[in-house]
Amino acid sequence: MSFQVGQVVGDYQVEGVLGRGGMGALYKVRNRISQRLDAMKVLLPSVRSSSADITSRFEREIRVHASLRHPNIAELYTAFQLDDQLLMVMELVEGPTLESLLAHAPLPVELSVGIVSQVLSALGYAHRQGVIHRDIKPTNIVLSRGGAVKLIDFGIALAEFNPRMTQTGMVLGSLAYMAPEQLTGLNADARADLYSVGITLYQAVTGRRAIEGANEYEMMNAHVHQQPIPPVQHNPAISQELSAAIVKSLAKNPAHRFQTAEDFRQALSGYMPTSSSAWPQLAASSSETGMHERVATMLPVEKLPSSSRFHSAALAVLNRNLAQYVGPIARHLVMKESRDAPNLDALCQAVASQIAKDSDRAAFLQACRAEFGAETRTVMAPIQTSAPTPPTPTAVTQASMDPAWIDRLKKDLAVQIGPMARVVVDRAAKKASGPNELLATVAAEISSPEERARFLARHRTH
Known part of the structure; x- marks a missing residue:
């Protein structure tokens, strides 16, 4: 069931819906005793009953979030069970996400650095508590009306007290912002968060992502192998020093990045907003609409x-x-x-x-x-739009192949190249004329000739 506006849930009254998805919902609620407005996150009963993994992750988010107290992290107030529902009550952060601000154009360099510096402050604290966020991206960065940046959504965070959260070969996070070591199934530490921050800062100052691809496979491959273009080549307003710092944060090898959030933040300190810059102007906005309008006036x-x-x-x-x-x-x-x-x-x-x-x-x-x-002068005339023509169905070559064989192929290939094996096999299967062509195509992804030969021998169909 979902809650309705006006409904009383424990000590809270529902004021509105902030978001809704397949696994749960986020509500704006008012504490009936203190009258404070909060946010309430609810895991749907159907999800709890059908997926023990998602339920466990939600409970883990509550425990991890409860251990963190920092001005740039949205605070968790309490969590409780009501009938068969699990609920989490947290600080209500009213303001636009960084993603919504970037929908218009790149942000001014000083404003971008000011936002990211606060994110790094939050991460530095979380990392010292043994918590890795693992899902840093513009949608999880909110600019509050008071001007403070708030980091949200610790739903897939990894804590030292629960290091076995992620199974071998399992990928959690948002593909466009994930570090190479996350994609290849290696043990990712706090430096993976710094890579994601670098991707986010790159996008904020250039208006484009450092790593792009036409599909999942291309994007994963680019994260692992492709060197990003220095951001100064996209935006001449970026200094060579700042550009170099951003590029350093995006090093494929974690040992070549900034080793701590504090190191990264220190490298950005020379580009922070001053008291007369855009940052306090933005903070002075009294509403989300006002903040959008102020950002629009700052954009070149x-x-x-x-x-x-x-x-x-x-x-x-x-x-x-x-x-x-x-x-x-x-x-x-x-x-x-x-x-x-x-x-x-x-x-x-x-x-x-x-x-x-x-x-x-x-x-x-x-x-x-x-x-x-x-x-x-005629621009207000009605526009006639036709319904989109449905795509013509195309033959799927993998339908003629044994699904169990394809599944074994994916699992075996994952041992060699990591979680991207699933995408590699699916992509190749759509183009292959048969099992032998598919096998040869995916085997080419294995760098070792010996391992490749053994892989081929294990999976030949005749």
């Missing part, structure tokens, strides 16, 4: 290339407005449509068709009309 005008029809400044404004509704893909959409649109009116209409909600689309078109005036 993004320099999109001009075309024969449109000036770069017009494209930048269009990109910024569209990003509020579709996120970072706005830049790609604007540039793509600008190649064929005959005028600014048509361009606004074209990119507006990518906004799903009618109300949001109308608000975007209204903003276009306000920004560009007479050039978009």
Whole structure:
């Protein structure tokens, strides 16, 4: 069951829903005694009854979170059971996530460093308590209305008092921000968190991720093997020294990174916001909307290339407005449509068709009309959108192969190359004409000729 607004749950009254997923829900609640507004995280009964692992992880999150007290970590207040539900009550952090701020454009360098410095302060403390977060990413970094950065979601944190949490070959975390040693199944320590912080800082100052890939396999492979482009090459406002510090945090070998959060934070100290910079301006915002607006005024005008029809400044404004509704893909959409649109009116209409909600689309078109005036005089005309054509089913070659054999292949390959074996086999199976071609393709991922030969011998079908 889910709670309804106004419902009383123990000593708390539900004020609203903050988020909901397949495993649980997060509510805004009011303590009926103290009248304080808190956040309540609930694990759904169906999940508790069907997955002992998820239940154990939630209980572990409660114990780990309860051991931490730091101004940059959202505080856990209490946890309790009510009937067949497990609930956790924590500090309510009202404000945007770093991810939502980055949907518009890269942040100013000083602002980015100020945010990450507070994250490193929280991590330095957690690491000294023997806790590794293991899921540092922009969605888990929240900027509170008071200006303090709060690190949230210790759901997959690893504590020294429970070092056996992760099974061999098991990957937990968010792929785009995970350290190479996490992906290859090696024992990851606190330096894996620092890698994730580096990926996050890189994205904050450049507007793009240091490691990218068209699919899971490519991204995993890039984390392990690909050297990121120094961020200064994407953003000249970044100094060579800061760029080098970010690159150091992204070293493939943990021994070549900063060894502690304090070391990383010290390397960033020269780029921290001053009292007259953007940081206190941001902290002064009294609401999430106000914070977004203040961040927007701090952002430099993004320099999109001009075309024969449109000036770069017009494209930048269009990109910024569209990003509020579709996120970072706005830049790609604007540039793509600008190649064929005959005028600014048509361009606004074209990119507006990518906004799903009618109300949001109308608000975007209204903003276009306000920004560009007479050039978009027909921009408020209704947009006719057709339903997307369903993809044509394609043959799946692995259907003709023995699923048990493919499963054995994945498990055996994982011993050689780590958890990415699953992705490697699935990807190759879609292209292989048969078992022998699949076997040869995945065996090529094994670097040792001797191990490769043994692997082939074990799995040949004839």
